[in-house]
Amino acid sequence: MTLRDIARLLHAEVVGDDGLEIRRVAKIEEAGEGDITFVANPKYARFLASTRASAVIVGKGLVAPADAATVPALVRVADPYASFLFVLQAFNPPQPPLPPGIHPTAVIDPSAQLGRDVRVGAHVVMGARCKVGDGSMIAHNVVLGSDVEIGAGSLLYPSVAVREGCRIGARVIIQPGAIIGSDGFGFAPLPDGSYNKIPQLGIVVIEDDVEIGANCTIDRATMGETRIGKGTKLDNLIQVAHNVVIGEHTVIAAQTGISGSTKIGSHCMVGGQVGFTGHIEIADGTRIGAQSGVHRSVTEKNTTIFGYPAIPQRQALRMMGTLPQLPDLLASVRELKGEIEQLKKES
Amino acid sequence: MTLRDIARLLHAEVVGDDGLEIRRVAKIEEAGEGDITFVANPKYARFLASTRASAVIVGKGLVAPADAATVPALVRVADPYASFLFVLQAFNPPQPPLPPGIHPTAVIDPSAQLGRDVRVGAHVVMGARCKVGDGSMIAHNVVLGSDVEIGAGSLLYPSVAVREGCRIGARVIIQPGAIIGSDGFGFAPLPDGSYNKIPQLGIVVIEDDVEIGANCTIDRATMGETRIGKGTKLDNLIQVAHNVVIGEHTVIAAQTGISGSTKIGSHCMVGGQVGFTGHIEIADGTRIGAQSGVHRSVTEKNTTIFGYPAIPQRQALRMMGTLPQLPDLLASVRELKGEIEQLKKES
């Protein structure tokens, strides 16, 4: 691999000879000729003067030391650590989680259609009329209900269950134990105080390039679709209720819960353990702090909110900063009352 | 199906000819003779004048337009949208999630007793002395430990695990990935700071008509029973600790956690992400707002509480309403102090 290949992989620019042949990835103190390494922390910039690496991945602002005899070629990127991991992975491609082929213990309905190079693990169950796109991998003990569609190049890890009729795009990754298409939570009260289960007739649609974390639960719509937009990433143990719509390239941290029919925009960032009430809309680009309770729609784009209930960040920070002063404030007011009584007597 | 049949299904009254034959369910703008449709939003009442549907499901308060040439038969219900879904389901009965019979890959202990018309999916494991009632369905990759009992007409979705000795009633629905009967969380501290696992010898009892959401965890009792009462509905990812008792027809939203030995009454409604401390009792009919922290027993029936810690709703709303004013309040008090100092000097 030449430095040019690496630069292309990282969408990066090279300072130095980009025709250099790179043969290995190494720690900066162990690197030698033909090796690439990285400096993520500017305070280690001095290593650039002493390393014998042929190339170093560095941050955009990093300044090479002036006294360096020979400076290695530099690959300038936004995030040197992540970039290093991409290069490390390129040199050591991960073993696919499944061997080629269909495991003989898999139970696949004869009407299911599998693309080229689909891998299916042991004890998989695939229902009637399922379609799985080229190169997708369905790991051990996964269950697909009838009429499930999965695009090309997707990967479902062990023990995932996808219920009937749900549609999953291309290059989607679903971590182990996630449940797609469980019934939405809807019950009509009867006069005697018991409940009648409201039919949940819709499906879940997961668009291309989405990642769903371990043990997440994504409920099917009452009618129509629960939808997760292209490129959106969900961490573990997230609850997505019926008829929720999440936009594109939104990132949501673990254990967040989204109530029914709420719409979350594109390019949002949501912290962990956040709760969304139902039937609200969150504008594109909203950022929400961890453990917030979002009770109202956010109409303005690109704002940051947090708290319980969630309010604009600046306001929330001011408010939370004053909370610990509350006991002293109470004492102050009590004192002021006394002083005013005194003044009133005197006047 | 006649309109009379539909009225019976919906516990509803008909305004018009209830002998009408209904052949199809359709959208209001597409409906014709023999079709039934619905109006959920009163502002669409004007469609009643123009629709060619034979019958319309409407809310109890909806007034038909005075200028309508021919008004269709009306089916008056509390919740037109849910009712429409019930009728839609009656016309299009869902495909059962499993075909009839026992899949040959299921591993069923010879001592297990299966009722009539039990369906068992692929790769199911059923331990010694299990009993499954008539017409129940045990979907793919479900594991039942020994001595598990399941009543008639229940449905366990894929990848559910029920550990040894737990008892599940009739017409219970368990969504995929839920775990019933995992060990309660109890450890006795030893002098060296390590812990000794306290035996968890009890079971879980799930009464008739309960629904358990995807990836819920219901722990077995230390001794005796963890119990979920008849008709109670749990959303996804809910944690129910050892020896918890939940009453009848209580509804609990996703990601709520209930600590050990707490008793929740009947006909309660609990929001999402609520936390209950252990060993408290919640009266029948209590309503609890999302993300609340319930630290004390609720002894009065039919109250509404929320907040962290949860307090009566009116008090909580007043309190939370004042929070954003806190920074201004601090400034005011500071100012008042100054003015009093001034007054004291002057007096």
Added chain:
Amino acid sequence: MTLRDIARLLHAEVVGDDGLEIRRVAKIEEAGEGDITFVANPKYARFLASTRASAVIVGKGLVAPADAATVPALVRVADPYASFLFVLQAFNPPQPPLPPGIHPTAVIDPSAQLGRDVRVGAHVVMGARCKVGDGSMIAHNVVLGSDVEIGAGSLLYPSVAVREGCRIGARVIIQPGAIIGSDGFGFAPLPDGSYNKIPQLGIVVIEDDVEIGANCTIDRATMGETRIGKGTKLDNLIQVAHNVVIGEHTVIAAQTGISGSTKIGSHCMVGGQVGFTGHIEIADGTRIGAQSGVHRSVTEKNTTIFGYPAIPQRQALRMMGTLPQLPDLLASVRELKGEIEQLKKES
């Protein structure tokens, strides 16, 4: 079993004849000669005078009634109820969750190494080069990726998934549905607003004597290890992100979430639904109240914190105690303002 055997089991002292033969465990009102029972609540101490049990497990401070004709032998312990359960279990050893041997439906890679007396359930999948120590039990439908190592005497309940390369110690218990080694949640933003998945190349290490609750998710490290220290106990539905390190003998209640690279000390106690931000360190012996949001490192050992954000307990209690007074405080300040205006006019 003699009373001496029982005392040894409970790390307890006996008051009376420790050579007594104990044959049965019984309730205090039903116990007779040869039986052992317990009194957990001091107000039932009077039963000591009337019981016909040969021995009673009692708390350290319990005083036997002075008027008792014959007092049974006493076994003094810190926690009589838990101790009673240990004795009950000793008399009724639990049935192992699996029969001896390897179930014929298990799919075990030929390169896997199983120790003596390993039990493997139905539909288990075990990848290449897995190692399972003597006496461990791998229950039905568990999936182990390649290169997973499990020590001796561990127990993985049904539907657990352990991804490639993770290492689990001896005497570890993993409740059903837990996921070990799912990908950490890391994405590098691209200029077009989409994300590039950062390789997650590390593993999870679970040390000896750990217990992991049902449906927990423990992510693998980006590089290196996510580590759960010896003897630590996790309740259900807990999220442990990549590169988290938890010390030894720490106890964490259900639904808590720990963000990436956070380090939690040894001998900590963490309540349910707590959230930890990433990259912080929590000192040994810290206690954290349920539903807290921990945003900063805790450097002093053995403190108690809670709240959102979590602050020292005493401060948090004072602050939360004043919150309900906030509306009255606002009214007071408004009143004071008026009075000062009045005084200013008068002066």
